[in-house]
Amino acid sequence: MRHLSVPSDQTQVWLERCKANGWLGGSGVLSLDEGRRGVPLNDNAPAGEDACWEGLDHIDAPPRENGPRHWRERLPGELQTLPDSFWPSSYEVQGDVLLVKLEEEVRPHASAMAKAMMEQMPSVRIVCADEGVQGDFRVRDLRPIASRDGSQHTTTAVREHEFTIHVDPGEVYYSARLSKQRLNTYESLQGFRERLGSPLVVADPYAGVGPAFPLLLKHEGLVSGYLAGDLNPKAVELLTKNLESWTRKSPTTFSPSTVVCKDARTWKEDEELRGKANVMLVNLPHDSFEHLPDLFPLFIPSELGLLRGWAIIERTSLDGRVAQLEGMVEAAGGTPTQTFVSEVKGFSTTRCFVVFQSTITWD
Ligand SMILES: C[S@@+](CC[C@H](N)C(=O)[O-])C[C@H]1O[C@@H](n2cnc3c(N)ncnc32)[C@H](O)[C@@H]1O
Known part of the structure; x- marks a missing residue:
């Protein structure tokens, strides 16, 4: 059976x-030498020399047999006597990095579990054992338990909305759970662009690896420039790499196309960053509201602006948040309209996770 040989x-x-292209074969992924994997292909898949494979080799190998349906069935015999509830359920x-809380x-x-x-x-x-999120950078404390090829690093790549995002769960915050929010941001910005009548400059000062960007940059005519940054230098490394790969083939020459490693609250002191944005994304959920007064000067004066952010707040304070947000905008010299602060479902804590806009x- 034909397999595509890919780096793990x-x-x-x-x-x-x-x-997505209807080329996937029915059997499982093969484990190959030198840390490579064999992705099974069916007869609809283009020939090996087709450009779509980006130069990757094809190999002929027997299909992977169907084995146990759950990893617990692969534990040593003596551990299989323990009840299912003993083991992590998620x-x-x-x-290629698996994170599990123990x-x-x-x-x-x-x-044995790994x-x-x-x-x-x-x-x-x-x-890796996931020992929880730490510090201002919201990075997980990861402890490698077992590695297939001896490597200990956690740099890897994920797919979201058909884009590749380079991530490193041991060094930089990234959560797939917010992918729906990113779609909503994309929709909001399309509406705002129509209203403004011209392409947008988007500032994302807490960008992490930049997952808000690929959808926005791919849409021709939606964004004319971006200001992206993070305080975590490792995040900025991956953000730079990701932005390069997302814009490489774009017909648009983005201007500005600025990436910085700075405390977002100090951006306003920089001539290159102050007064340049139509849209600002604020994703520092524990402190978003507190940081806002320092961020308003990043908007272009005398133009319409769109503020969109996320916060974790006490549920009891939810009712007063629209008034609070509008008060902050007014104190900064702006007139707010269409303001909302809404709970994002699916984050079940005693506090609530909200999106605000x-x-x-x-003037
Ligand atoms: C919750 S994460 C959001 C990352 C990204 N926007 C996402 O959705 O994946 C918050 C990010 O803000 C960064 N950060 C924390 N404090 C900061 C500050 N004062 N200025 C700029 N970035 C900061 C952290 O390193 C982290 O990457």
Whole structure:
């Protein structure tokens, strides 16, 4: 059976691409030498020399047999006697990195568990214990438990809305859970662009690896320029790499096309950043509201602006938040309209996760 030989961190990307094009074969992904994976192809897949494969090799190999349906069935016999509820019921996969939270009693068996998981999921290169999010950069504390090829790094790539995003869950915040919000942002900006009558300059001072951008930049005529940044230098490295790959083939020459590693609250002191944006995204959920007064000077004066952000707030304060936001805009010299602060479903905590937005006329 024909398989596409891909580097392990590209497995998810190629699986999705082949699936979307109707080229994916019915068997599982093969584990090949030198950290490569074999993605099964069916007869509809173009010939090996086609440019769509971007130079990757094709190999002929027997299809992967159907094995156990769950990784628990691959545990050593003595551990299979433990009840299913003993083991983690969920985990997250980012590219070829699997992240799993471990209860205390599972820790002594972490290595056997990680090996079973890797055996079950050939696209996983490394299994890490996720010890939770830390510090201002909101980065997870990851402890590698097992690695297929001995590598310990967590740089990898994920697919979101048909785009490849370079991520590193051990160094930079990225959450697939917000992908729906990013679609909503894209829709909001299309409406705002119509209203403004010209392409937008978008500022995202808490951009992380930049997941808000690919949808916006791909849409010709929606965005004319961007200001992107983060305080975490590792985030800025990946953000730069991602923006380069998303804009490389664009017919638009984005201006500005600025990427900075700076505290967002100090952007206003920089001539290149102050007064340049039509749209501002504010994604620092624990502090978004507190940072807003320092961010308003980034909007272009005397033009219409769109503010959109996310915050984690006390549920009891939700009712007063529109008035608070409008008060902050007015204090900065703007007139807010169409302001909303709405709870985002699916984040079940005692506090609530909200998206806020306001269209601002700057006099
Ligand atoms: C919740 S994450 C959001 C990242 C990205 N927008 C996303 O949706 O994936 C917040 C980001 O803000 C960055 N950050 C924290 N404090 C900052 C500050 N004062 N100025 C700029 N960036 C900051 C963190 O490093 C982190 O990448």
